[in-house]
Amino acid sequence: xxxxxxxxxxxxxxxxxxxxxxxxxxxxxxxxxxxxxxxxxxxxxxxxxxxxxxxxxxxxxxxxxxxxxxxxxxxxxxxxxxxxxxxxxxxxxxxxxxxxxxxxxxxxxxxxxxxxxxxxxxxxxxxxxxxxxxxxxxxxxxxxxxxxxxxxxxxxxxxxxxxxxxxxxxxxxxxxxxxxxxxxxxxxxxxxxxxxxxxxxxxxxxxxxxxxxxxxxxxxxxxxxxxxxxxxxxxxxxxxxxxxxxxxxxxxxxxxxxxxxxxxxxxxxxxxxxxxxxxxxxxxxxxxxxxxxxxxxxxxxxxxxxxxxxxxxxxxxxxxxxxxxxxxxxxxxxxxxxxxxxxxxxxxxxxxxxxxxxxxxxxxxxxxxxxxxxxxxxxxxxxxxxxxxxxxxxxxxxxxx
Amino acid sequence: xxxxxxxxxxxxxxxxxxxxxxxxxxxxxxxxxxxxxxxxxxxxxxxxxxxxxxxxxxxxxxxxxxxxxxxxxxxxxxxxxxxxxxxxxxxxxxxxxxxxxxxxxxxxxxxxxxxxxxxxxxxxxxxxxxxxxxxxxxxxxxxxxxxxxxxxxxxxxxxxxxxxxxxxxxxxxxxxxxxxxxxxxxxxxxxxxxxxxxxxxxxxxxxxxxxxxxxxxxxxxxxxxxxxxxxxxxxxxxxxxxxxxxxxxxxxxxxxxxxxxxxxxxxxxxxxxxxxxxxxxxxxxxxxxxxxxxxxxxxxxxxxxxxxxxxxxxxxxxxxxxxxxxxxxxxxxxxxxxxxxxxxxxxxxxxxxxxxxxxxxxxxxxxxxxxxxxxxxxxxxxxxxxxxxxxxxxxxxxxxx
Numbered sequence: 180x181x182x183x184x185x186x187x188x189x190x191x192x193x194x195x196x197x198x199x200x201x202x203x204x205x206x207x208x209x210x211x212x213x214x215x216x217x218x219x220x221x222x223x224x225x226x227x228x229x230x231x232x233x234x235x236x237x238x239x240x241x242x243x244x245x246x247x248x249x250x251x252x253x254x255x256x257x258x259x260x261x262x263x264x265x266x267x268x269x270x271x272x273x274x275x276x277x278x279x280x281x282x283x284x285x286x287x288x289x290x291x292x293x294x295x296x297x298x299x300x301x302x303x304x305x306x307x308x309x310x311x312x313x314x315x316x317x318x319x320x321x322x323x324x325x326x327x328x329x330x331x332x333x334x335x336x337x338x339x340x341x342x343x344x345x346x347x348x349x350x351x352x353x354x355x356x357x358x359x360x361x362x363x364x365x366x367x368x369x370x371x372x373x374x375x376x377x378x379x380x381x382x383x384x385x386x387x388x389x390x391x392x393x394x395x396x397x398x399x400x401x402x403x404x405x406x407x408x409x410x411x412x413x414x415x416x417x418x419x420x421x422x423x424x425x426x427x428x429x430x431x432x433x434x435x436x437x438x439x440x441x442x443x444x445x446x447x448x449x450x451x452x453x454x455x456x457x458x459x460x461x462x463x464x465x466x467x468x469x470x471x472x473x474x475x476x477x478x479x480x481x482x483x484x485x486x487x488x489x490x491x492x493x494x495x496x497x498x499x500x501x502x503x504x505x506x507x508x509x510x511x512x513x514x515x516x517x518x519x520x521x522x523x524x525x526x527x528x529x530x531x532x533x534x535x536x537x538x539x540x541x542x543x544x545x546x547x548x549x550x551x552x553x554x555x556x557x558x559x560x561x562x563x564x565x566x567x568x569x570x571x572x573x574x575x576x577x578x579x580x
Numbered sequence: 581x582x583x584x585x586x587x588x589x590x591x592x593x594x595x596x597x598x599x600x601x602x603x604x605x606x607x608x609x610x611x612x613x614x615x616x617x618x619x620x621x622x623x624x625x626x627x628x629x630x631x632x633x634x635x636x637x638x639x640x641x642x643x644x645x646x647x648x649x650x651x652x653x654x655x656x657x658x659x660x661x662x663x664x665x666x667x668x669x670x671x672x673x674x675x676x677x678x679x680x681x682x683x684x685x686x687x688x689x690x691x692x693x694x695x696x697x698x699x700x701x702x703x704x705x706x707x708x709x710x711x712x713x714x715x716x717x718x719x720x721x722x723x724x725x726x727x728x729x730x731x732x733x734x735x736x737x738x739x740x741x742x743x744x745x746x747x748x749x750x751x752x753x754x755x756x757x758x759x760x761x762x763x764x765x766x767x768x769x770x771x772x773x774x775x776x777x778x779x780x781x782x783x784x785x786x787x788x789x790x791x792x793x794x795x796x797x798x799x800x801x802x803x804x805x806x807x808x809x810x811x812x813x814x815x816x817x818x819x820x821x822x823x824x825x826x827x828x829x830x831x832x833x834x835x836x837x838x839x840x841x842x843x844x845x846x847x848x849x850x851x852x853x854x855x856x857x858x859x860x861x862x863x864x865x866x867x868x869x870x871x872x873x874x875x876x877x878x879x880x881x882x883x884x885x886x887x888x889x890x891x892x893x894x895x896x897x898x899x900x901x902x903x904x905x906x907x908x909x910x911x912x913x914x915x916x917x918x919x920x921x922x923x924x925x926x927x928x929x930x931x932x933x934x935x936x937x938x939x940x941x942x943x944x945x946x947x948x949x950x951x952x953x954x955x956x957x958x959x960x961x962x963x964x965x966x967x968x969x970x971x972x973x974x975x976x977x978x979x980x981x
Binding site: 195198199229232233235236237240241243244245247248250251254255257258259261262263265266272273275278299322323324 | 596599600630633634636637638641642644645646648649651652655656658659660662663664666667673674676679700723724725
């Protein structure tokens with residue numbers, strides 16, 4: 180008998196009706212002859228409701244107590260789902276993160292799973308119980324309840340699947356991973372499969388349904404993740420190792436990010452110490468720098484451009500103004516009006532010239548490229564927001580995304 | 581430094597404002613130089629809200645999952661109260677029933693505390709932390725979360741006070757124990773002190789603020805309980821061992837119960853086997869019998885009267901109809917129109933004639949007594965509901981209640 184880990188997100192268990200619907204789906208899988216472990220999130224906006232109470236008490240509530248508070252959300256979901264399954268005649272048992280042996284390390288509200296002691300889990304699976312586990316939570320060495328931060332429930336699910344060496348099905352409110360956001364480009368296609376690496380690039384571009392940490396974990400233990408809809412009965416997208424069975428298309432996905440600004444530093448003296456000084460001062464203040472490009476030296480000066488999140492612009496500006504005082508010849512320009520368009524594809528490794536071909540496409544559509552950066556399986560272009568739609572359309576139609 | 585256990589009920593922590601108010605009261609006590617352990621219930625109607633969701637899923641939800649579900653209510657309260665205390669600058673830590681070492685035995689939703697492992701509690705008290713404990717809950721041998729049933733949070737508080745050998749303060753929405761319900765008799769007096777035994781009788785008559793199990797536990801370990809208002813700053817009532825410092829008044833309290841009916845069985849053959857048959861058949865179906873009286877035999881027949889809760893009348897009637905078929909000479913009469921009036925006082929032990937003196941009082945007021953039963957420190961009278969008010973007034977005024 181095969182074991183399967185399933186995860187249902189907050190929307191999927193957002194009401195009693197939906198919990199009952201999830202129970203029916205689990206039973207179908209069980210009756211098809213599987214051992215099942217189900218990870219659930221808190222119901223709908225329950226976590227927000229709890230955090231709102233905490234914020235009425237304190238602007239900065241102690242994080243240990245935040246974890247004590249918000250972990251109740253998942254505990255409510257697992258109890259109700261277990262009741263629904265038992266009411267439908269199936270043996271089930273709910274377990275908190277602590278009870279299921281999810282040990283964590285690191286600070287409260289952003290802990291990391293260090294170990295899973297699966298003795299309890301194995302015992303209940305052996306007894307043919309459907310095991311319902313509270314996602315997003317664990318327990319640390321001091322026996323304190325901890326939570327895993329963003330993407331926490333996905334991470335719980337993948338971690339348990341890794342421990343049990345079985346596939347992990349993530350059920351959510353979309354029906355899979357798309358080559359690009361269908362809200363931006365209606366003909367966008369759902370992917371049947373995507374490699375871990377591509378998914379990681381897409382996820383860190385904000386385009387993925389999955390949080391990068393869950394994908395990384397699955398990649399490490401080579402556990403396939405299936406992302407599918409919790410509302411419809413349709414095959415979703417499988418995230419797995421890239422192999423011979425996957426077409427190594429040049430471009431698998433396209434992501435768009437409007438949350439960055441571009442900073443240009445002109446006339447930077449061509450001296451590695453100065454460049455280091457600039458990026459070091461930004462790093463010390465934990466400014467997130469994404470795209471970086473540097474021109475080749477001209478009259479012993481270089482031009483350095485990079486993007487930072489809009490939310491960190493004012494802090495970055497202050498730091499760079501100090502740099503400009505220190506090196507008065509440097510001129511800073513800020514371009515708040517950019518869109519970052521990234522194409523991701525594992526095929527780029529074996530097929531050269533992708534960046535060039537996309538340049539040609541963009542030129543054909545009169546899209547001005549302000550900056551380009553490349554990595555092994557990703558190329559990012561900074562363009563003007565007004566050019567975004569035509570750029571998306573020409574690339575998507577050329578590469579059949 | 582003295583340790584004090586305080587307990588705040590659901591109404592007292594029913595909103596963020598009230599939680600902040602409770603935090604202020606705790607700090608006042610702490611600053612007066614005490615080590616403090618606080619037990620809290622779930623906020624207001626939170627438990628009802630959770631049970632309502634469970635009942636939408638099942639008419640008879642599995643009790644283990646009920647405990648998993650409703651124990652979140654107290655967990656929310658402890659986290660928020662700990663946040664409020666820390667926001668006010670005091671070191672505090674919240675602990676679930678499991679974390680504080682409340683071990684239980686017995687079925688889910690009605691577990692009993694078997695042991696408290698107070699190592700964690702002692703450690704945090706030594707560190708001068710205010711320890712906030714989730715009431716009503718514990719953990720059993722299988723590491724399942726359990727709840728303690730009615731009066732559970734009071735029981736948690738008293739049990740911890742017993743372990744720490746310190747007083748237990750119960751803060752609630754009334755300001756103490758009254759000689760009789762002030763809603764029934766406005767001049768009713770708040771008692772400064774009441775003995776465990778009297779409180780137990782009052783509590784089991786439904787007249788007390790405290791659940792009998794918590795009082796029993798305090799009595800066993802001789803821990804004083806103080807019942808007081810969580811909203812006002814007034815001394816409450818102390819529940820303690822009766823001693824020389826307590827006036828052994830004949831009557832400490834008066835309780836009224838309108839939830840029973842009286843069943844008369846006439847012409848019951850004077851044969852202990854038949855009497856046993858009657859009560860045995862009622863006991864087997866778990867009918868709760870309260871007052872029982874039997875007349876002395878007349879022409880070898882006796883009259884047996886007893887009271888049962890209104891809710892159990894139809895079941896009792898069915899069982900007794902079978903008895904009447906078996907022994908056709910027995911005639912059954914049901915009197916649904918009765919009030920049970922009980923007087924409780926530890927002084928009855930040393931002072932004889934209380935029952936007689938009250939009979940005289942009731943006769944003076946033209947109150948017909950339908951049945952009387954007595955115990956060591958309690959006398960209960962079944963009277964007609966229409967006589968209730970004048971009976972209460974004459975007894976309360978005579979005994980200055």
